[in-house]
Amino acid sequence: MGRSSKDKRDIYYRLAKEEGWRARSAFKLLHLDEEFNLFNDGVKRVVDLCAAPGSWSQVLTRKLRRPTDNGKSDAKIVAVDLQAMAPLPGVIQIQGDITKVSTAESIISHFEGEPADLVVCDGAPDVTGLHDIDEYIQAQLLLAALNITTHVLKNGGTFVAKIFRGKDVSLLYAQLRLFFDKVTCAKPRSSRNSSIEAFVVCEGYDPPEDYIPNMSNPLLDMDYDLYSNQLEGPNRVIAPFLACGDLSGYDSDKTYPLQLEGGKEYKYLPPTQGPINPPYKHACELKSASQLAKEDGLGHVVAASSSQIST
Ligand code: SAM
Numbered sequence: 001m002g003r004s005s006k007d008k009r010d011i012y013y014r015l016a017k018e019e020g021w022r023a024r025s026a027f028k029l030l031h032l033d034e035e036f037n038l039f040n041d042g043v044k045r046v047v048d049l050c051a052a053p054g055s056w057s058q059v060l061t062r063k064l065r066r067p068t069d070n071g072k073s074d075a076k077i078v079a080v081d082l083q084a085m086a087p088l089p090g091v092i093q094i095q096g097d098i099t100k101v102s103t104a105e106s107i108i109s110h111f112e113g114e115p116a117d118l119v120v121c122d123g124a125p126d127v128t129g130l131h132d133i134d135e136y137i138q139a140q141l142l143l144a145a146l147n148i149t150t151h152v153l154k155n156g157g158t159f160v161a162k163i164f165r166g167k168d169v170s171l172l173y174a175q176l177r178l179f180f181d182k183v184t185c186a187k188p189r190s191s192r193n194s195s196i197e198a199f200v201v202c203e204g205y206d207p208p209e210d211y212i213p214n215m216s217n218p219l220l221d222m223d224y225d226l227y228s229n230q231l232e233g234p235n236r237v238i239a240p241f242l243a244c245g246d247l248s249g250y251d252s253d254k255t256y257p258l259q260l261e262g263g264k265e266y267k268y269l270p271p272t273q274g275p276i277n278p279p280y281k282h283a284c285e286l287k288s289a290s291q292l293a294k295e296d297g298l299g300h301v302v303a304a305s306s307s308q309i310s311t
Pocket of ligand 1: 053055082099122
């Protein structure tokens with residue numbers, strides 16, 4: 001597979017490089033904004049949870065950092081990730097874990113006592129391929145993001161987060177509805193149809209009376225067997241589903257030719273800015289030195305030297 005084959009298979013990956021975005025995920029936030037007008041004039045303080053390598057932070061800076069009379073921008077953007085992220089002008093970065101109260105405190109300190117208008121979270125665990133486990137971990141990450149949000153978001157504010165539409169998703173909708181007036185499940189055009197990924201757009205933050213934000217939220221201790229499929233009557237929340245992004249836009253599941261306007265020759269572009277120290281770095285180094293074990297097509301894992309090491 002040549003370097004340009006991913007460019008052919010994935011139009012948004014290619015466009016991201018052409019337009020200078022650090023990841024194709026930028027288009028997901030842009031498509032969500034088309035539908036929900038997330039970056040209206042009142043939005044000045046934003047938190048980007050699970051932000052690396054930083055394409056959502058790039059969207060936030062391009063949309064929100066409008067210069068004021070004194071030449072400075074009035075928007076403040078705080079980005080958080082477990083991984084280090086290359087600097088971005090106008091973005092305050094915190095390298096931290098969104099499941100920790102210290103991360104919430106650090107965000108608050110940057111807003112000097114003012115609450116955030118918008119919290120976005122594109123958090124994803126390293127996917128194992130075991131669907132139940134992946135969905136469970138994703139749900140935990142979403143609830144951790146919700147916990148952080150309850151510490152920092154203003155009443156009436158908006159929370160946007162990645163969600164996996166697995167079998168227990170209605171429990172998550174119900175939990176989110178405890179805190180927000182309106183919860184919509186949205187699928188941006190740039191998110192592949194074949195993926196169970198979608199985004200919850202939660203509008204009108206309105207926590208239960210006397211709710212005290214905390215990180216040991218009992219919602220995190222979900223007993224799926226007990227509760228998930230037994231929600232009935234008013235407890236069963238069905239979030240409206242919305243496909244967003246302009247229909248004239250590209251289809252993320254289609255393969256596009258590398259033909260350019262005017263018959264110009266296609267030129268491969270390297271990614272704008274990858275993660276600077278990702279957990280898979282060592283595997284990439286082994287791969288480029290042809291030292292990574294592979295599957296032989298019969299389900300056997302073979303070492304780079306071709307000797308079978310496991311089945
Ligand atoms: N929105 C990003 C962008 O546009 O560049 C892409 C985010 S990437 C899909 C998911 C990120 O979630 C990873 O960078 C990962 O390090 C981060 N993440 C996963 N668990 C986390 C946690 N507990 N705390 C902070 N970040 C976490």
